[in-house]
Amino acid sequence: MASEDARYRQSSQFRLWSFSPSQLAAAREKTNIQAQSSIAARIASTPNTSAPTSNANTPDPDGTPSLPDFLTPAEEAVMVSFYVSELLRAGDHAEVGEVVKATGAAFFRRFYVTNSIMTYPPHDMIIVALFFACKAEGIFPRIGEFISKFGRDRPEEILAGEYLLCQGIRFAFDVKHPFRALKGAAMELRRLGDIDEQRINNAERRAREILGFSPLITDAYFHYTPSQIMLAALSLADRVLAERLISHTFHYVAPPSDSGPGTPMATGDAPVSRRDVKVEDKEAIIGSHIRDKVLGTVLACRDMLAKELPERREHWGNKVVYKAQIQPIRKKLNKCRDPDRWNLVELQRARREQAGNRSDSEDDEPEENPRSLEKDAAVFGDALPAKRRKVVKTEDPFGPPL
């Protein structure tokens, strides 16, 4: 029977969306660089199209547009955090539950690991993430009703982003949260019998408040398991209780050898008895070594959460902070965003048109038009880049030839 740990390792959260800090930083760096080069190429190729708001690509005297300043990975990270705080506010406003908000925030953060803030519009994607989080959590609101809560009246904007989001989160819709674990921890603490009820209630309330904000606006979900996040939040709420719970769980102390004073302890060359193996098992599962490891991990997670305690909601919503820290990046963003992908409705329309134009679309019905394997191979196969990706010559700045 698979242990709970083994089953967690099967989850998409672990398989697809858990990283070490350096892996995550590398992925974001790569996303940022790719977005820069693709937007730069796009701007260079269409000098005559005025980008939505920008005058940065006004042709210079040589006729080549100058490139805008791009966001750095650090600036992108600030924007992701800012928009997560906006998403949580939107969730409060729409009165969705804590799990839906948390799932929405996780979707949004996952989406912007492999997509740049410069590529797809975050102000639309927070609503998309929240809407799809409802669905992923088993609530299926009507789109029109849902967006009207945010004063929006164009459902197509959100629906156009839904598919994009699903693809960006790699079709993994299950997000594992620490909320239930917290409930379990509180029950476990009560069961110990010697802790003041009010103290447990206070700790649980504060920890829940932390879970509703701190792990969502930081990278905690990428680096830690739900139970580690829960213990870190509990530790911020009441450190003694959290550590009591950990020591209570990982309580195993190897008994002193009971083989009598005359017999030496089993040495390496002595056959290992059945009892010894069991002791080692217990030691490996609930022993002091594991306890220290868990304490260390929880502490690291705690440090991460401590940077964004729930009081920081004020910070992210503050107008002065906005003017000083967010607005400059937003202005920069307005000049360097992807002109092709910023308008989700247009993007979807163009993508569909592209699909419709392709005579060899994979959506042909093979039955009506039976194809040989070779032809199938051409649709999906290695021949694809050479066959279909026709190289288009650098465009004449004044349009195509007559």
Next chain:
Amino acid sequence: MAVSPLVAPPADALHPHPHKSASPLKRQASAVPSSNGTPALVRPPGQDIQAGLSMSLDQVEQMNEQEKRKYIKDKKLGEGTYAIVYLGKSRHDPTQQVAIKKIKKQKEYRDGMAPDAVRELKYLQELHHPNIINLLSAFSSKDQNLNLVLEYLPLGDLEALIHDVNHVRYGAADIKAWMGMLSRAIWFCHANRVLHRDIKPNNLLIAADGEVKLADFGLARSFADPGHRMTANVITRWYRPPELLFGARHYSGAVDIWAVGLVFAELIIRAPFLPAENEVEQIALICKNIGTPTEGNWPGVTKLREYIVPSEVVPVWERSAYMTRFGAVGVDGVDLLVRTLALDPRKRITAHEILEHKWWRTDPKPTRKEDLPRGGGGEEKMGSDLKRRPGMDDESNPRGAKVARKLDFGAGK
């Protein structure tokens, strides 16, 4: 199937070739008519966007493209209102056959990705077990349709085997093998806090090696937090437990267990045990064949909002009464059956307890899966099994009368 998002895209992904076009047709469309050579300064915005898009795929689109290209779509196996199913194979290993289930856009659901697709994908991504249909991959095709790549299960389903009385013969050892596989599947779902909510013989598909696989997670959901309301409109009627028929909004894995019990009964008698025409009749059949739910055998049942039973109260049947009809599986088998059909869901056996039941350890031993009887089934069968809308059957299906009520999508908020 560890598919890390960090998997490196092809080397050129880091340096996209902006001028590569995916569509040779594109340039024709964007030709600007001009008779005197005057440069066109502004092109229509739509074309502009399209021109840009043809140039590059972003990182995620490239990953999607890689996923898609792992498989070759072959012939169409079937088409329903919910999906089109294709036979396909792995490009890397052409002997590995797969079923590609392309989810159709639904006209009646206008709020984006349909609920059944969301649920099915959500749970199949997480549940990997020998007795649960394996999701190998998911990708989107260019027209933004969702495609699920599933393991190919060519031997039809349990329903076809059960009802093909003229060609398929089987005995107690075979039933034990099939029930064992179903029980492990449902234990795994429940251990992962997932309710399947549509267990029935035609959702139990059979692999080439005889292994039974639970499929169709379009009605599945996670266990709710205590106090959270769920819809009662789940599980195909003949397999629906009394608590759901009485409108319970708080329920547990016990709803699946009842359905497991009815599959068990159907395997033995080779006909649906409680085939009612409507819900009122379904309750009546339960009362008649199992016993009338009362405060005595199920404390609290009369408080359920749709509790109504025929006036003539039938006492719960003893085990001995089942022996005549279900005795083929022996005393221990009947004991297990009766425990799955406990009226009070709190007294119903759990999936974990089923696996510990003594029936598995008494003779006969379960048949090895390779030696299990096989029916016709085949390609067409998997096509029709997978294309169905969960909880509902196509009208062409002769068993269409027993469909689950349509889900109330707004409920349970």
